[in-house]
Amino acid sequence: MNQQSEMFLFGSTTEIEDLGNGLKRQMLGYNEELMAVKVWFAEGAQGYTHQHRHSQVTYVEKGEFHFTIDGETKVLKAGDSCLIPPHAEHGAICPTGGILLDIFSPPREDFLKE
Structure with a gap:
């Protein structure tokens, strides 16, 4: 990957992608090492439920999420976070509606538009 986001991104003008099924995503910044x-x-x-080669840290900004990582499920609420190691099976259900901040290393190439 030889791409990098702008150095300053503004929430009011950065695209929010509708992923369908009640999910939306906004890029907050990325380079060759981090996203x-x-x-x-x-x-x-x-x-x-899926897995990928990337290390991931997820922070719950708002709402309640039932996270499953490698078969273990925990309820996470605003202010909580989790570490998802590379290749760990993981997924989440959000009964309340909410917002997550996901950090990946290396970046998720599949999230970037060609």
């Missing part, structure tokens, strides 16, 4: 993403979940929305 930060804001994700909105509608009430009842689910982040499907």
Whole structure:
């Protein structure tokens, strides 16, 4: 990956991508080593169970999320966070609606438009 976001991104003008199924995503910044993403979940929305090669830290900004990482489920609320190691199966359900901040290293190439 040989891309980098602008150095300053403004929430009011940075694109919010509708992913469908009650999920929306906004890029907060990235380079070849790191990526930060804001994700909105509608009430009842689910982040499907998946895995990837990236290390991930997720911070709950708003709402309640039922996170499952490698078969263990915990309820996370605003102010909580979790570490998702590379290749760990993980997913989340948001019964209340909420917002997550996801940090990836290396960046998720699949999130970037060609």
